Amino acid sequence: MVTNSGISNLITGFTGVNSASLVNDLVAASLQPKQDAVRERQNLNQARISALASASSALDTFSTALTEILNGRKFSGSLVSTRGDLVAASFIPGQKPEGLPATVQVSQLASxxxxxxxxxxxxxxxxxxxxxxxxxxxxxxxxxxxxxxxxxxxxxxxxxxxxxxxxxxxxxxxxxxxxxxxxxxxxxxxxxxxxxxxxxxxxxxxxxxxxxxxxxxxxTAADSLVNVNGIQVVNSSNQIDTAVPGVRINLLAAAPGTNVVISGDQPTSSIKDVLTEFVKAYNNLRGALNEATAPGLDGASGGPLAGERAARDMMRAMASLTTKPLTDTGAYTSLADIGVSTNRDGTLTLNSVRFDRALAADPEGVARMLEPATPTAANPGLAKAFEDVKTSLKAPSSSLTGAQERLKKLAANLTEQLEKVQEDSDRYREQLEKTFGDMDRQLTILRSTQSYIEQQVSVWSNSNNN
The missing domain is CATH 3.30.70 (Alpha-Beta Plaits)
Structure with missing residues (x-):
């Protein structure tokens, strides 16, 4: 095959045309628009992949943080004993307290x-x-x-x-x-x-x-004899970890017939602080989703997840938290009952007056609704309720998982399309080089013929002059 440099040297000498530059210009004119179109789709697809990944990661982070805060002890405050000279109490690390308040009678210390x-x-x-x-x-x-x-x-x-x-x-x-x-x-x-x-x-x-x-x-060696909520408990130690779940009872002195009440003081400010932080973090997450799903208006580009069903499902599921039952007992069973409402843009607002009224009426009920000692299907509490939302959104059959798989396949397809565009461009270059090579050979033949004719004309002219 005739090379570009050969074409250039030959044709330029006869026609003044730089064939190498012309081939490059023709290839670029054909290749660039196609590459730009595919790369534009790649950029949009990658933006959607990143946006969904960020949203999915934010769900995990938010759920984990909520679970760590609402760990069954946040609203228990400090343990209080009505007779600190007889019985002391403390939380057992890593366990959730249950069954408070508890009544204890110490009949005999272990010795x-x-x-x-x-x-x-x-x-x-x-x-x-x-x-x-x-x-x-x-x-x-x-x-x-x-x-x-x-x-x-x-x-x-x-x-x-x-x-x-x-x-x-x-x-x-x-x-x-x-x-x-x-x-x-x-x-x-x-x-x-x-x-x-x-x-x-x-x-x-x-x-x-x-x-x-x-x-x-x-x-002499003796066991401790204690009555806890009407049940006699016998132990070989004055430290009892098994009478009240999550609570360590330390016996200090015996006082048969004397009731000692162990309870958790209700830190009402902590309950409000935690709920305020929840609303703030929720609004940050919802705000990011609103921005990512914003439609393009008046010629402006929309968010990367505009029109994406997975994002809409995520926002819809999160919005259900305000009315979802967090407990099946008491006067306050949902966030809406204690003053949490949803704004038009999906963010939340805490009505402090309504919340303070609910907390004053039933502090233990509000705390138990938000943070049950042991979350169950009927009494999930706020952390488990959000965990359930996250689990549903990230299930194998969910729209979020489906969207992530679809975008991943599209990314692979677009990569293949870009490779095909390049392959087509290479073939087009080869065709152009062949065409100019053929033209080069034809011009060479024509110039040879022209030179022969000019020689013959010159001979004829000289003969006629003689």
């Missing part, structure tokens, strides 16, 4: 068995060598005293190093030092100590005492 040596020892006095065997609810362990640790301090350290459920300490007063042993709380955690036997000095640390030698009892 640990403790014993003290009957004899006092001077500093650095030997206690005797041998073996002490400790028996607990979980098994037994031995403590050996020899020349390396034959002292009250050595015995204490050896018991503690065994880590068998009995701890040792030393109490010192004017009479000298005594060994104190303590087990774990709960009636099942009592222990016994057996000395090496016979007349060995370590028999002084036996319990129960054997042969007149041994330690004296200070406290």
């Amino acid at each position: 640990a068995q403790s014993v003290v040596s009957a004899s006092s020892y001077a500093a650095n006095a030997q206690v005797g060598e041998g073996t002490l065997t400790f028996t607990t609810a979980t098994g037994s362990f031995d403590v050996t005293i020899d020349s390396t640790n034959n002292s009250l301090g050595g015995l204490r350290d050896a018991i503690n190093a065994a880590d068998g459920g009995v701890t040792a300490s030393i109490v010192t007063d004017n009479s000298g030092s005594r060994l104190v042993l303590r087990g774990r709380e709960g009636s099942a955690n009592s222990f016994t100590v057996t000395g090496s036997g016979g007349g060995a000095a370590l028999d002084a640390f036996a319990y129960p005492p054997a042969g007149g030698a041994g330690m004296n009892s200070v406290t």
Whole structure:
């Protein structure tokens, strides 16, 4: 095939035409409009893909933030005990409190068995060598005293190093030092100590005492006895995590017959603050959707999602939140009942007067409607209600998922179209180069013929002159 440079050199010499430039101009005139049309569609399609992706991501972010805020404890405030000297209460991390207020009666505290040596020892006095065997609810362990640790301090350290459920300490007063042993709380955690036997000095640390030698009892092992909302609860500890869901009860003193009420103080300002923040964040999301779906008017371009069904479905589903039942009990069951209304553009407004009136009338009911302890289908609360909307919008059969798949396929199709336009342009260039190559050969033949004729005419003219 004749190259562009060959065509240019030959034709330019005869006609003054730059064929390479002419081919480029013809190809560009054919290719550019087609490329521009496809790329314009690509840009619009990509804008729609990005807008839908942003809207979908915003749904996730909004739902996650709402769930973190309304976690079943936001409106519980701080736990309050009517007798802080008897019972203290706190939230259990990661759990939602239920069943408040709760009434508690403490009949008996849990206690640990403790014993003290009957004899006092001077500093650095030997206690005797041998073996002490400790028996607990979980098994037994031995403590050996020899020349390396034959002292009250050595015995204490050896018991503690065994880590068998009995701890040792030393109490010192004017009479000298005594060994104190303590087990774990709960009636099942009592222990016994057996000395090496016979007349060995370590028999002084036996319990129960054997042969007149041994330690004296200070406290016995016992369980806590508590009445919670009329139900007796027995525990081996003074910390109770299982009587009221999500609440840790710490028993401080026994007072049979005395009712202690544990409740959460209602932080009314927090409820309003959270709802105000919800309305603000909702309006930001709805405003972005309004802008993305705005139609083009008076020659102005519309939003990337103008006319997109998925966006309309998203806005319609979000708008239903104000009237959707958040609970099936009480006087206030929806956002509309507590003063949240929808504006003409789909954004929300909180009527403070109406909200304050509802909150004053039933603060617990409003809090429970917005943030139930355990969300259910009948009592979803605000966070679950929005989560349900999001789940429905992003379901495999939803218009949002369908639109995202459709736009993804269109993007691939437009890429193929652009490649085809380029392939067609390459073929057009080849055709032009072939055409100009043929013209080049014809011109060469014509010039050769012209040169032969001119030579013959010159010969004839010279002959006639002679």
